[in-house]
Amino acid sequence: MPYASPEAKLANERRYSHRRRMRRQERRAWAGFYVVTRRDVRRLLHRYNGRCAYCGQRDDMLGLDHVFPLARGGQHRIGNLLPACPSCNARKGNSTLMEWAGHESWKIRISYDEPF
Ligand SMILES: [Zn+2]
Numbered sequence: 001m002p003y004a005s006p007e008a009k010l011a012n013e014r015r016y017s018h019r020r021r022m023r024r025q026e027r028r029a030w031a032g033f034y035v036v037t038r039r040d041v042r043r044l045l046h047r048y049n050g051r052c053a054y055c056g057q058r059d060d061m062l063g064l065d066h067v068f069p070l071a072r073g074g075q076h077r078i079g080n081l082l083p084a085c086p087s088c089n090a091r092k093g094n095s096t097l098m099e100w101a102g103h104e105s106w107k108i109r110i111s112y113d114e115p116f
Helices: 006-031 038-047 086-092 097-104
Strands: 063-066 081-084
Touching: 038 081, 063 086, 081 086, 086 097
Parallel strands: none
Antiparallel strands: 063 081
């Protein structure tokens, strides 16, 4: 691309490298918020075959449960998420998996590492 002057060329290059730098900073800033990507979620649901990780029920309304609840200081990270049907999700509420299992262990088939 022809430039009117060497200065114009320099200014143009500077503008572009600036923009590149900005974009890199933006990415870094967002990284903290988008820890769980849509791809992560899809992979998780696929791993559990579209079934609830707690009761094994196939459910179209499958949601994501925070194994260690956000309200209790859990993190929104893929490692803290399991697919759960609305019923399990509601029953588990803000209890941790261990607390819930203590109350309703007969109803739960926890499949943490070995999906159904
Ligand atoms: Zn369930």
